[in-house]
Amino acid sequence: MDLERRVEEFKRKARALGLKVTPQRLAVYKAIAQRHDHPSAEELFEELKDKIEGISLTTVYRTLSSLESVGLVQRVPTLKDKVRYDARVEPHSHFVCLKCGKIYDLDTIPKVNRKEVESVGEPVSCTAICYGICKECKGEEV
Amino acid sequence: MDLERRVEEFKRKARALGLKVTPQRLAVYKAIAQRHDHPSAEELFEELKDKIEGISLTTVYRTLSSLESVGLVQRVPTLKDKVRYDARVEPHSHFVCLKCGKIYDLDTIPKVNRKEVESVGEPVSCTAICYGICKECKGEEV
DNA sequence: TTTTAAGAGCAAACTATTTGTATATGCTTA
C-alpha cells in the first residue's frame, strides 16, 4: 500500500478511535510508516525536529504511546533498554543484526509447536526474532 | 539438570572465563537458575538483599552484565523498558501473558522461512515469542 | 601465605521516559 493511502487510513482510523489528527501526530506516523528501521522516540524526534514546526520530544513520546494504545503502531521486542516502534501492525517477524544492530522485517510468521504452546496458555499471536549478521555487515568483512 | 550440578558447572565455566566466583555472583546465578520467571536486576536484588550478606543493587547489575558478556546468562527480548534475564542459554522460546505479564519458557525453536531469512543475512539463532493469555489468567476469568 | 588483579559498595551521574500544568487547537454541533 502506498504512503498516501496509509496516511488517509491512519487519519480515518485515528478519528474513529477518538484521537485528534494533529500535524505532530501525522508527522510521527508518516515518519514511522516510511522508514523500515523501527526507530525509537529519540530517533523520530531527531528526524522531525527540523522539518516540523513545533514538535517536542515529549510529544513524540506521547504520540507513540497514544498510537500504540489504539493499535496503530507496535513496539518491537528487543534486548535493549530503548523502545522501538513499527508501523506494520500485522503479524510479521524480525531479523536483528548482531553487528550493527539494524532490525529488518521478515514476512514470515513462525511455526511453533502448538501442543506445547497450548500447554502454557492460549496464544493470540506469534513472532520470531532471528539474530545473525546482515548482508551489509557480511559484505564489510575483508 | 539439578541445581547443584548447574552451580558446579557455573563455577568451573566462570573461572575458566576469568571471572572470580564471589558469594554475590553465586547468589545471583543461583537465583536466576532456580526461578523460571526471568527476573529483572531489581527483582533479583529484592530477593537477595535479605538473604545475602553484602549485596547491593549495583553488584547485581554488574554481575548480570559480566555473566551476560561471557554467555552464562541471556537477556530476554521484551517490549518493556526493563531488562530481564534468563539462565537458560540454549536456544528456546517464550510465551508472554498479555494479562499478567508473566513470561513462560517454551522448548520450541521456531521454524522460519529459510529462504527469506537468508535474503536478509546469515542467521545465527532464532527465537519465537508467543503472546496470549496464560492458563492461570484464563482460569481467573469468571 | 602472600600478592594482586578483579570485584564490591556507595554515591553520584546518566539515559530513557513520564508527568504536571498552563496554553493552544482539532473537530463536533448548533
Add this chain to the structure above:
DNA sequence: TAAGCATATACAAATAGTTTGCTCTTAAAA
C-alpha cells in the same frame, strides 16, 4: 462556519532503570 470544549502540545521538572568513579576488600594463583 463559528463557537465551545475536550483533547493535545510544550516546557520543565520528576522518575525509573541502569551505569560509572572511586576506594576498600577479597578470590585465587603462585
